[in-house]
Amino acid sequence: MCGIFAYLNYNVGRERRYVLEVLLNGLRRLEYRGYDSAGIAIDSDLTLEAQNENGKCKPYHSSSPLVFRQEGKIESLVTSVYSEVDKLDLDLEKLFLVHAGIAHTRWATHGVPAPKNSHPQSSGEFDEFLVVHNGIITNYEVLKQTLVRQGFKFESDTDTEVIPKLAKFVFDQARDGEGGVTFSQVVMEVMRQLEGAYALIFKSPHYPNELIACKRGSTLILGVNELGGETSRHLFHDVKALTANEKPKELFFSSDLCAIVEHTKNYAAIEDNEIVHIKDGSVSILRFDNEKEMPASVQRALSVLEMEVEQIKKGDFDHFMKKEIHEQPGSLTTSMRGRLKNGIVGLGGLKDHMRTIRRSRRIIFIGCGTSYHAALAARPIMEELTDVPVTMEIASDMLDRKALIFKEDTAVFVSQSGETADTLHALEYALENGALCLGVTNTVGSTLARKTHCGVHINAGCEIGVASTKAYTPQLVWDKRLTLAIGSDKLSTLAKREAIIAGLTKLPEQVRDVLKLDGEMKVLAQSLIDEQSLLMFGRGNNYATALEGALKVKEVALMHSEGMLAGEMKHGPLALVDEHLPIIVIATQDDSFSKQQSVIQQLHARKGRLIVMCSKGDASLVCPDGRSRVIEVPQVADCLQPIINIIPLQLLAYHLTVLRGYDVDQPRNLAKSVTTQ
Numbered sequence: 001m002c003g004i005f006a007y008l009n010y011n012v013g014r015e016r017r018y019v020l021e022v023l024l025n026g027l028r029r030l031e032y033r034g035y036d037s038a039g040i041a042i043d044s045d046l047t048l049e050a051q052n053e054n055g056k057c058k059p060y061h062s063s064s065p066l067v068f069r070q071e072g073k074i075e076s077l078v079t080s081v082y083s084e085v086d087k088l089d090l091d092l093e094k095l096f097l098v099h100a101g102i103a104h105t106r107w108a109t110h111g112v113p114a115p116k117n118s119h120p121q122s123s124g125e126f127d128e129f130l131v132v133h134n135g136i137i138t139n140y141e142v143l144k145q146t147l148v149r150q151g152f153k154f155e156s157d158t159d160t161e162v163i164p165k166l167a168k169f170v171f172d173q174a175r176d177g178e179g180g181v182t183f184s185q186v187v188m189e190v191m192r193q194l195e196g197a198y199a200l201i202f203k204s205p206h207y208p209n210e211l212i213a214c215k216r217g218s219t220l221i222l223g224v225n226e227l228g229g230e231t232s233r234h235l236f237h238d239v240k241a242l243t244a245n246e247k248p249k250e251l252f253f254s255s256d257l258c259a260i261v262e263h264t265k266n267y268a269a270i271e272d273n274e275i276v277h278i279k280d281g282s283v284s285i286l287r288f289d290n291e292k293e294m295p296a297s298v299q300r301a302l303s304v305l306e307m308e309v310e311q312i313k314k315g316d317f318d319h320f321m322k323k324e325i326h327e328q329p330g331s332l333t334t335s336m337r338g339r340l341k342n343g344i345v346g347l348g349g350l351k352d353h354m355r356t357i358r359r360s361r362r363i364i365f366i367g368c369g370t371s372y373h374a375a376l377a378a379r380p381i382m383e384e385l386t387d388v389p390v391t392m393e394i395a396s397d398m399l400d401r402k403a404l405i406f407k408e409d410t411a412v413f414v415s416q417s418g419e420t421a422d423t424l425h426a427l428e429y430a431l432e433n434g435a436l437c438l439g440v441t442n443t444v445g446s447t448l449a450r451k452t453h454c455g456v457h458i459n460a461g462c463e464i465g466v467a468s469t470k471a472y473t474p475q476l477v478w479d480k481r482l483t484l485a486i487g488s489d490k491l492s493t494l495a496k497r498e499a500i501i502a503g504l505t506k507l508p509e510q511v512r513d514v515l516k517l518d519g520e521m522k523v524l525a526q527s528l529i530d531e532q533s534l535l536m537f538g539r540g541n542n543y544a545t546a547l548e549g550a551l552k553v554k555e556v557a558l559m560h561s562e563g564m565l566a567g568e569m570k571h572g573p574l575a576l577v578d579e580h581l582p583i584i585v586i587a588t589q590d591d592s593f594s595k596q597q598s599v600i601q602q603l604h605a606r607k608g609r610l611i612v613m614c615s616k617g618d619a620s621l622v623c624p625d626g627r628s629r630v631i632e633v634p635q636v637a638d639c640l641q642p643i644i645n646i647i648p649l650q651l652l653a654y655h656l657t658v659l660r661g662y663d664v665d666q667p668r669n670l671a672k673s674v675t676t677q
Contacts, residue, residue, distance in 0.1 A: 003030030010281035012248035035105035036113035039069035069118035111157025123168035135198035223252035225264035269445035361408035378479030407434030418446020525655035549649030590638035
């Protein structure tokens with residue numbers, strides 16, 4: 001959802017123009033998360049007026065912050081920033097040896113998209129404290145009432161505005177007493193009052209050239225780029241030791257690794273209840289404990305990011321979604337590399353827990369959206385090969401019902417980002433109930449990866465498009481590998497397992513073959529461009545395919561689409577069938593093929609407008625009279641067929657969106673990482 005970015009250069013001269021571009025480009029890298037407004041804050045010049053229009057002097061001696069906020073796309077913010085810079089006659093060539101800037105993309109939760117509701121949010125007059133925030137403060141109304149009684153005036157409709165005002169209140173109270181107060185002490189006292197989930201970055205002219213970040217529940221990354229020599233994480237035990245020198249360096253905060261990869265590959269994931277303080281080029285990490293007055297110092301080694309800049313660029317493609325659809329042969333290869341050797345499935349992250357998983361009372365898959373569909377596709381083959389009952393839970397519904405979870409259960413949490421709020425709350429619930437918790441994510445260092453007992457990183461690569469495509473198919477491959485690993489001690493299913501393993505090795509090439517349907521899917525999209533609704537029928541292994549295909553069309557093409565279990569057709573959906581409503585029926589070869597043939601016949605009898613997906617060479621079996629449009633795909637092992645079948649539907653959704661004139665990479669109202677409930 002919201003995106004946070006901050007940049008601090010230390011002992012290295014950077015022009016104001018350069019600082020602006022780093023901040024703005026950082027926001028561009030976070031666009032894919034979804035947003036409706038954006039803002040940045042940088043330092044002004046000391047020569048600017050030290051008084052406001054009422055003649056009141058500013059309460060600090062450093063330069064005042066300049067805050068720019070704008071509704072709409074980042075390019076609107078860029079235009080606004082440079083227009084304001086011209087009006088202020090601000091020197092863009094001015095060199096700063098040290099400068100701290102913060103930036104934010106906002107996805108509206110409290111208050112409509114508008115400049116006043118955009119971040120950074122301010123403490124008020126003179127911008128004594130500025131904050132960018134990802135998350136939701138659940139007790140903001142109580143805090144707001146308290147601050148109003150203390151004389152504070154609120155300008156926005158956001159929950160965030162209480163944070164900088166609370167910081168100013170804490171600062172003023174401490175300053176009125178004996179002695180001073182450090183920036184970290186101010187932030188610590190603010191954290192003591194906040195409830196909810198958040199990642200925060202603070203900037204204040206009372207503490208020039210310093211930044212403080214803290215988090216509870218939302219992702220936040222620290223990036224370190226030491227200039228004039230390669231940063232070696234092996235020579236130092238922690239980040240503070242690494243940065244406690246006068247060497248020129250650049251330091252970054254970000255909601256996402258994608259925003260820092262072009263600057264550095266050295267990073268540290270900030271943990272919940274940690275305060276990260278950048279001062280004099282040195283990074284200190286403190287652990288906040290609400291029950292203790294003094295925080296504990298934390299040692300943290302840097303990790304090395306395994307991502308290339310090319311992954312966050314479109315290359316020769318017009319859109320990220322199309323690029324990512326076509327990257328799937330590579331993402332599948334990478335996902336399986338080193339994990340499938342000589343017919344043996346390797347899942348190192350689960351090795352120590354495999355015995356417990358096999359003895360589980362049941363396996364519960366928990367997810368939301370596309371990740372839920374990937375989990376649903378695992379159920380048929382997992383039950384067949386393992387003899388362990390498998391149940392499905394949508395994370396939000398599981399929490400609403402307070403579903404029964406037992407310590408003998410294995411709970412598998414699937415989330416591409418590893419930060420989905422509902423999934424993480426469900427994880428906390430499962431941990432409280434004593435279940436073994438397993439995480440499946442595409443994001444190294446995510447909250448899901450850190451909080452589960454064990455797990456797997458699917459290695460699909462960075463995905464920028466809001467609608468997940470190239471992360472979905474590796475998720476489908478992962479659940480097949482888990483099934484093979486759990487059921488590896490059963491001789492009765494040996495032949496089936498060997499067929500699946502052989503099929504997995506051929507998958508990347510077969511997906512490459514399916515991608516040749518791109519032009520055909522564009523033609524199909526042209527025939528559907530003016531339609532208002534689209535139905536998709538699947539069953540067995542491909543029920544999840546119908547749900548996911550419909551979700552893709554819904555997400556990006558903004559067309560009503562519904563995935564349905566074909567066995568339920570006569571229990572209501574059949575009433576919708578006529579010669580106008582387009583219906584996609586997935587009828588590739590598997591145990592449900594003959595039943596799908598029957599569905600096709602019944603739909604034809606009602607003059608249904610059918611589009612049938614079938615295995616190559618089966619066109620005459622599914623449409624003997626040639627009345628329906630047919631999509632032919634390669635036949636693979638039945639449990640692997642959903643990986644093949646989803647590709648044409650992803651392409652269809654992409655072309656429908658482009659032809660209808662909508663934004664395919666950043667669909668209306670949606671966010672890549674849903675970090676609020």
